[in-house]
Amino acid sequence: xxxxxxxxxxxxxxxxxxxxxxxxxxxxxxxxxxxxxxxxxxxxxxxxxxxxxxxxxxxxxxxxxxxxxxxxxxxxxxxxxxxxxxxxxxxxxxxxxxxxxxxxxxxxxxxxxxxxxxxxxxxxxxxxxxxxxxxxxxxxxxxxxxxxxxxxxxxxxxxxxxxxxxxxxxxxxxxxxxxxxxxxxxxxxxxxx
Amino acid sequence: xxxxxxxxxxxxxxxxxxxxxxxxxxxxxxxxxxxxxxxxxxxxxxxxxxxxxxxxxxxxxxxxxxxxxxxxxxxxxxxxxxxxxxxxxxxxxxxxxxxxxxxxxxxxxxxxxxxxxxxxxxxxxxxxxxxxxxxxxxxxxxxxxxxxxxxxxxxxxxxxxxxxxxxxxxxxxxxxxxxxxxxxxxxxxxxxxxxxxxxxxxxxxxxxxxxxxxxxxxxxxxxxxxxxxxxxxxxxxxxxxxxxxxxxxxxxxxxxxxxxxxxxxxxxxxxxxxxxxxxxxxxxxxxxxxxxxxxxxxxxxxxxxxxxxxxxxxxxxxxxxxxxxxxxxxxxxxxxxxxxxxxx
Numbered sequence: 001x002x003x004x005x006x007x008x009x010x011x012x013x014x015x016x017x018x019x020x021x022x023x024x025x026x027x028x029x030x031x032x033x034x035x036x037x038x039x040x041x042x043x044x045x046x047x048x049x050x051x052x053x054x055x056x057x058x059x060x061x062x063x064x065x066x067x068x069x070x071x072x073x074x075x076x077x078x079x080x081x082x083x084x085x086x087x088x089x090x091x092x093x094x095x096x097x098x099x100x101x102x103x104x105x106x107x108x109x110x111x112x113x114x115x116x117x118x119x120x121x122x123x124x125x126x127x128x129x130x131x132x133x134x135x136x137x138x139x140x141x142x143x144x145x146x147x148x149x150x151x152x153x154x155x156x157x158x159x160x161x162x163x164x165x166x167x168x169x170x171x172x173x174x175x176x177x178x179x180x181x182x183x184x185x186x187x188x189x190x191x192x193x
Numbered sequence: 194x195x196x197x198x199x200x201x202x203x204x205x206x207x208x209x210x211x212x213x214x215x216x217x218x219x220x221x222x223x224x225x226x227x228x229x230x231x232x233x234x235x236x237x238x239x240x241x242x243x244x245x246x247x248x249x250x251x252x253x254x255x256x257x258x259x260x261x262x263x264x265x266x267x268x269x270x271x272x273x274x275x276x277x278x279x280x281x282x283x284x285x286x287x288x289x290x291x292x293x294x295x296x297x298x299x300x301x302x303x304x305x306x307x308x309x310x311x312x313x314x315x316x317x318x319x320x321x322x323x324x325x326x327x328x329x330x331x332x333x334x335x336x337x338x339x340x341x342x343x344x345x346x347x348x349x350x351x352x353x354x355x356x357x358x359x360x361x362x363x364x365x366x367x368x369x370x371x372x373x374x375x376x377x378x379x380x381x382x383x384x385x386x387x388x389x390x391x392x393x394x395x396x397x398x399x400x401x402x403x404x405x406x407x408x409x410x411x412x413x414x415x416x417x418x419x420x421x422x423x424x425x426x427x428x429x430x431x432x433x434x435x436x437x438x439x440x441x442x443x444x445x446x447x448x449x450x451x452x453x454x455x456x457x458x459x460x461x462x463x464x465x466x467x468x469x470x471x472x473x474x475x476x477x478x479x480x481x482x483x484x485x486x487x488x489x490x491x492x493x494x495x496x497x498x499x500x501x502x503x504x505x506x507x508x509x510x511x512x513x514x515x516x517x518x519x520x521x522x523x524x525x526x527x528x529x530x531x532x533x534x535x536x537x
Contacts, residue, residue, distance in 0.1 A: 083537075090222065123335065124324070124335060125271065125304060125322055126262055126303075127271070128223070132398070132425050133397050133425060143461030145462035145496040146461055146495065146497070148496075
């Protein structure tokens with residue numbers, strides 16, 4: 001019984017610790033999510049092509065490419081933050097961000113920064129829509145009244161950004177194999193024999 | 194050449210596969226609860242006859258409101274129920290009477306509709322929906338002021354019908370539809386109203402809606418033209434405007450009015466606002482329509498999902514439709530209210 005209790009407490013502590021990850025700050029004092037990834041044996045051009053496909057195809061609805069060079073790509077994007085109530089939830093707002101990816105032979109790095117939050121509110125038709133078009137930088141220090149809610153927003157944003165980062169790394173690590181050419185089905189004619 | 198074609202084909206296949214992923218959202222649950230205390234300076238309940246908050250010197254109920262929404266692929270639905278004075282008899286029809294048994298059904302439906310996105314730009318919606326007319330809404334979460342305007346009270350609350358929306362761009366969209374008469378679950382005069390809405394967003398932060406609804410409504414057949422617009426001028430200052438005109442056919446009356454809504458964020462989570470309204474009922478034959486002016490001072494103090502709303506409202510009408518404490522007719526009425534609204 002003691003051991004079961006210990007395991008439960010340990011698991012709970014780990015989950016609590018995992019929930020409190022925070023953004024780092026860059027040279028300008030802005031929150032940043034920064035990763036450097038080793039991608040052995042993958043050349044620079046392939047990495048750049050995969051990054052471009054990720055931005056312009058997989059995430060085309062929420063990301064817009066801003067610039068591209070022979071070794072980098074930058075884009076602006078938005079991600080929706082959810083508020084969870086028991087097993088269901090609804091969007092609570094959106095976070096806009098700046099995405100940059102730089103590639104070299106065998107490695108690449110990417111980061112998300114310049115994150116701004118726009119709260120959602122339910123409209124007359126029951127849909128959640130932005131209440132304003134002016135975003136609030138995530139680095140802002142909240143007042144006492146909104147401190148609790150702001151902490152939830154930061155935590156939800158970090159979780160979403162972390163998931164985005166994992167998805168991007170997975171995409172970059174996966175080679176796109178050409179689909180085999182379709183085999184022509186043989187048809188049998190009964191007209192000639 | 195063969196390698197190049199293979200590479201192009203591979204990229205195209207990948208693109209196709211990736212772009213075909215459908216969107217499915219989890220079930221969304223949201224809603225609100227609200228309660229209020231109101232004190233009428235003449236100690237008369239319902240002295241100012243706009244919607245909701247009708248009690249005097251009582252800690253009273255607003256409503257509990259629950260909305261469900263889900264989207265699977267291109268199809269979605271919204272179902273919204275509400276209970277309590279604000280969400281029942283004061284805003285939506287109580288129910289319908291069965292023509293055979295005479296039983297009365299108790300409905301509490303704010304929204305019940307399905308939507309289909311034919312493309313990213315074109316969608317159609319059918320069912321019972323919150324009205325597209327006007328600035329203020331039934332839900333206290335959607336309004337800055339807790340009391341409502343005369344424009345809101347006298348306009349439609351819900352429209353059942355079918356509508357199509359085309360989004361030309363993020364700055365322009367157009368909606369057109371056919372509807373039942375206002376505020377009824379079932380049409381009493383057939384699907385006899387047509388309506389439309391043009392949305393324009395000329396600059397960032399400014400959105401304007403030009404609305405028209407023509408057909409069966411309150412008081413008979415008539416046409417409403419409505420302008421609803423809001424501009425987030427700076428991070429702290431927002432300005433809203435609602436103006437409407439309603440003409441009932443055959444000189445059957447109607448109304449006209451305008452309301453201005455300046456709001457200023459004085460601190461994090463604290464916004465002060467003012468509503469200034471002029472409203473006039475139209476003359477019916479020799480009977481002069483009443484005129485009202487109303488000024489409402491409101492604060493929104495937010496902490497998480499809770500908004501605390503202290504408010505003072507002063508109304509004036511030279512036609513003396515209000516009452517003094519003695520029961521005598523009065524040209525002025527005033528009230529103070531405290532409301533708490535929690536949105537989840």
